Amino acid sequence: MSEGWGVLHLLYEVDRSRADADAMASKRILDAVHSLETDAHQVVCFAVLGHKADVGVMALGPDLARLHAFQQELASSPLRLVDSFVSLTELSEYGATEDDERRRLAAEEHLEGQAAEAQLAVWRERIEHYREQRLHPRLPQKRAICFYPMSKRRTADANWYSLPFADRKDLMAGHARVGRTYAGRVLQLITGATGIDDWEWGVTLLADDPVALKDIVYEMRFDPVSATYAEFGPFVTGLVGAPDDVLAAAGLRRP
DSSP states (O other): OOSSOEEEEEEEEEOHHHHHHOTTHHHHHHHHHHHHHHTTOEEEEEEEOSSSOSEEEEEEESOHHHHHHHHHHHHTTTEEEEEEEEEEEOOOTTOOOHHHHHHHHHHHSOOOHHHHHHHHHHHHHHHHHHHHHHHSOOOOOOSEEEEEEEEEOEETTEEGGGSOHHHHHHHHHHHHHHHHTTTTTOEEEEEEOTTTSSSSEEEEEEESSHHHHHHHHHHHTTSHHHHTTEEEOOOEEEEEEOHHHHHHHTTOOOO
16 A cells, blocks of 8 residues: 555454364464464454454554455354454544644744744654554554444535535544543544445544543544534444453353
8 A cells, every 4th residue: 555554343253153163263263363463464352342243353554465364364263254344544634734833833832933943843753653653553452442433424514524624624623632631541543444444434442441432432522523523333342352362252262
């Protein structure tokens, strides 16, 4: 791809009869995960809470063909795919530019000239790190995960895409400010799926405390971007763990 990584969210049910008849099923799944990670991709496995699935797998990396091969490897196991979401990592078109930051420094901190340039140098380093994390994220090991797809509303009285760009950018800046209050508690990864899947974005939230997942989504519901312009798909929540632990929790025998 010219930019970013591919991301697969895969949800599976365990075929109990096949799992009972296949003593090596768990080993083949673990071998597939290890092989993908060895090929410079990442895998997050989680035990799904509720009835929507038994096992969730989030796989991401630079090669869509390799991700597809991994998906096919899992298809040969007693894991039966019940839902999926395909997306790409991306930068937000509403992100702050250097001109935005220069204007902010002048208006809010009354900095111009050399003083402003010194602060801009710090900003450039910070924003470069942020952009790298958006395009090529390195996901930390957290204990809980929540995933949901979403799109922007296009109704006659609330059409996101009919708003001027400046208005959309201001709204998204306010939305982002709410999200930043959860820095350190929740890792947020927003991936683009417009033209790729049924929804326009996928939102993955990772946290050690499941309460933080509930809190951030609840608080953001009051922001105009969500309250007026967002449509949400089904939510899936799970407990993240080592792949062998997740498979064992789903009833697959350890190798």
